[in-house]
Amino acid sequence: MAKLYSVALSKLIEDLKLETVYMPRDPQEIMIKTVDINRPGLQLCGFYDYFDSNRIQMFGLGEFAYMEKYTPQERQEFLDKFFSQNIPAVIITRNLEIPEEMVTAANTYEVPLLRTAQHTCDFMSTMIATLKVDLAPRITRHGVLVEVYGEGILLLGESGVGKSETAIELIKRGHRLIADDAVEIRRVSDKTLVGSSPANIRHFMELRGVGIINARRIFGMGSVKMTEKVDMVISLEQWDKTKVYDRMGMNDEYTEILGIKVPSLTIPVKTGRNLAIIIEVAAMNNRQKKMGYNAAQELLKQLGMVEDIPADALNNAPDYNAY
Secondary structure: OOOOOOEEHHHHHHHHOOEEEEOOOOHHHOEEOOOOEEOOHHHHOOOOOOOOOOOEEEEOHHHHHHHOOOOHHHHHHHHHHHHOOOOOOEEEOOOOOOOHHHHHHHHHHOOOEEEOOOOHHHHHHHHHHHHHHHOOOEEEEEEEEEEEOOEEEEEEEOOOOOHHHHHHHHHHOOOEEEEEEEEEEEEOOOOOEEEEOOHHHOOEEEEOOOEEEEHHHHHOHHHEOOEEEOOEEEEEEEOOOOOOOOOOOOOOEEEEEOOEEEEEEEEEEOOOOOHHHHHHHHHHHHHHHHOOOOHHHHHHHHOOOOOOOOHHHHHHOOOHHHO
16 A cells, blocks of 8 residues: 655645634644645535545635625534534635634634635645645655756666766766755656655765765755656666677666656666766757657668567667777
């Protein structure tokens, strides 16, 4: 069973710049556990079937227009029923004037009451995006995450293979570091993985023979980034002369992370190879493939070879490195 995550209401208040109208207790202790948000139009009408009380409830112009049709006593009755559902928080949008009956119900049933100046739909989109990141399934991988030409490249490999040294060279060439040693990867949607660094080691790097350095302090703010999508996985491994490495790039390889397949490459590490330049080219080539261009396929077409060539035939393709 997948692990369920939660986020403190205090973090949402800080991130989304919410005004606190009423707070019954420390918001650090109030945990939000679902990405879903509810606009309680049906509940104000008395329909509570399938009502999820774990969701944050949001009142906008429509809900307020509906409540104005009733007398204060009638409003108090259906607001009392609504606030008694043990909901985590209620947010008012557009800086609307909050009726006294709502404040009374919030105090009676100890439900946090918050407010924002944003329009309802805009704020809902922002809040859902924030919750998707905070509550996303996640995993921590040993590796390095860098941004190269706008592509998030996750470098994996055994300890000592040269991941951090390669990242340093990439930073010197104008690219950016997201995480070194431990990369926290979150699945924020069915197609997107976002990587970041644990806060306590953010921007720090370990270089054998040198020690711990702070990349932001040495190379400046332009050399680091807080988060980045994981667009490609590159595994670095020591060169094995008995192993046959892909020379054509016709067969797309993938690494599965949190149920999402990410394009991947295996790059052998050997004395004299400039890994930084190779990774730059790999990043640009990956972007070209996403845009529909494959250099290997074009070359085979120009050579008059069959487009859908069998995978085993690629091992007998001409070695263009020999010319």
